Amino acid sequence: KAGVTQTPRYLIKTRGQQVTLSCSPISGHRSVSWYQQTPGQGLQFLFEYFSETQRNKGNFPGRFSGRQFSNSRSEMNVSTLELGDSALYLCASSLDRGEDEQYFGPGTRLTVT
């Protein structure tokens, strides 16, 4: 069974640009969550999608947005990039039965210069 996949794995962008990251969950998983990991702030929840609807949102500015498609694949977008957006962005998927493990993808490492 294939795991969670994320593309691209590495990305370098310039301040002010925008970026789109993609996550394909494990087959059959309907919940997709996004996290940002930085050395200073640790792992922080961005948002969670289920059946194409955002169910939870973390405390991030509106520059961070996401969506989920009918096949459960999810994208997150960051507009007007800032240096502080440099981070490892992790996607997690689960079956969403309330007792399930959340499986993390390999992450996308974003560097903003």
Next chain:
Amino acid sequence: ELKVEQNPLFLSMQEGKNYTIYCNYSTTSDRLYWYRQDPGKSLESLFVLLSNGAVKQEGRLMASLDTKARLSTLHITAAVHDLSATYFCAVAGFGNEKLTFGTGTRLTIIP
């Protein structure tokens, strides 16, 4: 707001020794997770703990949960070098998938 405290932040221990990592959380939750992260890598799921008194073991690692004390522990028995990594606990919001992570414990096993 759910807060998760993990300690110690850094742990350097000799091979063969035992130690425990602690994870305290501030509000009621129905799930607690332990993850391992190697440098530059993603998170690897170790344990999911669902109920008070739950205990799970895998190899030299054992995790337990006390929901009344809002405390989970990750116990390492007879540490080996391969266990060197950063360990995170994460607590799920009650009834949802949002995880709040602890700060992580960077474990270094010295031969």
